[in-house]
Amino acid sequence: MTPADFYQRDRRLHPPALTPDYKTSVARSPRYSMISLENTVSEVTGPTFGHGDIDPIDNDLISNYAHTGDPVGERIIVHGRVLDENARPVPGTLVEIWQANAGGRYRHKKDSYLAPIDPNFGGCGRTLTDQNGQYAFRTVKPGAYPWRNWVNNWRPAHIHVSVFGTAFAQRLITQLYFEGDPLIPKCPIVQTIPDPEAIEQLIAKLDLNATIPLDSIAYKFDIVLRGRRSTWFENRPEGN
Amino acid sequence: MPQTLSYLRESASQTAGPFVHIGLAPGAAGFDIYRQELGHDIAGPNAKGTRIRVEGVVIDGMGSPVKDVLLEVWQANADGHYAHPESGTVEDGFRGWGRVITDFDSGEWSFDTVKPGPVAGRNGTVQAPHLNLWIVARGINIGLNTRMYFPDEAKANGRDPVLNLIEWDNRRATLIAALHQDGDIPVYRFEIRLQGEGETVFFDI
Ligand SMILES: [Fe+3]
Numbered sequence: 001m002t003p004a005d006f007y008q009r010d011r012r013l014h015p016p017a018l019t020p021d022y023k024t025s026v027a028r029s030p031r032y033s034m035i036s037l038e039n040t041v042s043e044v045t046g047p048t049f050g051h052g053d054i055d056p057i058d059n060d061l062i063s064n065y066a067h068t069g070d071p072v073g074e075r076i077i078v079h080g081r082v083l084d085e086n087a088r089p090v091p092g093t094l095v096e097i098w099q100a101n102a103g104g105r106y107r108h109k110k111d112s113y114l115a116p117i118d119p120n121f122g123g124c125g126r127t128l129t130d131q132n133g134q135y136a137f138r139t140v141k142p143g144a145y146p147w148r149n150w151v152n153n154w155r156p157a158h159i160h161v162s163v164f165g166t167a168f169a170q171r172l173i174t175q176l177y178f179e180g181d182p183l184i185p186k187c188p189i190v191q192t193i194p195d196p197e198a199i200e201q202l203i204a205k206l207d208l209n210a211t212i213p214l215d216s217i218a219y220k221f222d223i224v225l226r227g228r229r230s231t232w233f234e235n236r237p238e239g240n
Numbered sequence: 241m242p243q244t245l246s247y248l249r250e251s252a253s254q255t256a257g258p259f260v261h262i263g264l265a266p267g268a269a270g271f272d273i274y275r276q277e278l279g280h281d282i283a284g285p286n287a288k289g290t291r292i293r294v295e296g297v298v299i300d301g302m303g304s305p306v307k308d309v310l311l312e313v314w315q316a317n318a319d320g321h322y323a324h325p326e327s328g329t330v331e332d333g334f335r336g337w338g339r340v341i342t343d344f345d346s347g348e349w350s351f352d353t354v355k356p357g358p359v360a361g362r363n364g365t366v367q368a369p370h371l372n373l374w375i376v377a378r379g380i381n382i383g384l385n386t387r388m389y390f391p392d393e394a395k396a397n398g399r400d401p402v403l404n405l406i407e408w409d410n411r412r413a414t415l416i417a418a419l420h421q422d423g424d425i426p427v428y429r430f431e432i433r434l435q436g437e438g439e440t441v442f443f444d445i
Binding site: 010013024027034047054172173197198224 | 246247249250251252253254255257258259260261262263264266269270271273274276278300301302304306308316322323324326327336337344359360362370372374376377378379380381382383384385387402405406434435436439440441442443
């Protein structure tokens with residue numbers, strides 16, 4: 001039997017394809033309407049990952065690329081749950097993150113920002129959620145960085161987050177921002193999101209209860225994926 | 241609070257940005273960090289069916305290749321089953337999922353896999369063999385979903401319930417790859433146009 005369909009994606013909370021204030025979107029945005037597709041088995045299934053795919057150290061960005069010592073920067077824990085729209089935890093799903101170092105520089109051959117590379121910081125991590133949908137990363141807080149859009153745009157401190165969920169229809173890439181950052185309302189990429197509450201949902205909250213005293217400060221960030229219909233009423237047993 | 245709906249709302253998408261490789265394909269960003277990167281081997285050594293190569297390029301509205309794009313592919317095996325607990329069994333090592341990056345200079349990408357079989361559709365229909373693709377890049381605010389169909393499956397394509405949702409013949413054609421042969425290997429070329437003449441069909445799944 002095919003797994004149940006997902007709730008329709010609410011396209012009014014997501015950024016549209018064309019957002020002229022984020023200039024790169026202009027030439028990279030489809031102009032025709034998308035074709036709406038009722039879920040088939042191709043959309044309601046998706047890849048699964050296990051502990052053989054990754055290593056325990058992969059979620060510790062403070063140590064996973066350390067060569068001569070710890071990376072420079074404010075030590076933080078980012079933790080939270082992956083949930084669906086029914087508020088059910090999504091266990092065993094792969095969460096991948098990437099970020100700039102504390103100075104706002106990425107370890108990428110295409111990043112030429114003048115802030116230095118940190119020899120002890122790679123800037124990526126990955127983990128599987130546990131049975132309760134919980135995940136955690138240890139890292140350093142990324143710095144703000146300038147980018148070419150208008151002449152003077154600065155990205156707020158952010159961590160890029162990729163999540164699989166249980167099906168290809170739930171695949172999501174988003175960004176985590178930090179509570180209190182004055183650059184958030186000024187960022188054209190953040191502002192591609194038309195719904196203020198949807199922006200608020202991407203801002204991680206300072207979570208003093210989850211800190212490690214005298215070691216690392218913590219932020220909580222829950223990620224919500226599309227919810228799935230219940231199959232209580234199977235009124236079309238052939239198919240669906 | 242009775243009569244209050246307690247649904248959560250999906251987290252909003254944000255662009256993967258120009259440095260997506262750091263997170264999803266660090267080797268391409270220029271460094272080695274993980275024991276293994278994921279998504280390089282789609283079909284595995286035991287997969288039945290025809291070994292094929294798929295290649296292509298993503299083209300922007302100016303007609304230029306998108307050199308920093310990242311694609312993910314999700315496909316069934318030759319029997320039409322996905323590597324998913326609820327879709328039947330597949331060969332050991334068949335993952336059906338791959339992560340594809342481009343050559344940074346040309347924007348060209350390619351991957352090796354097996355040709356998928358026909359897949360069950362809704363309400364007893366049959367879907368023609370296809371690859372499900374998801375495309376992210378700088379400037380793409382939310383991942384784009386499309387499908388690649390096979391030119392040597394004209395009959396199955398003609399009955400495919402998803403292709404038949406597209407009322408325009410010329411737009412339907414944007415989802416069908418071109419076939420050529422490279423030695424023994426069939427090579428399917430799939431050019432994805434984000435915008436402008438020949439804009440590829442994208443799906444709201
Ligand atoms: Fe970034």
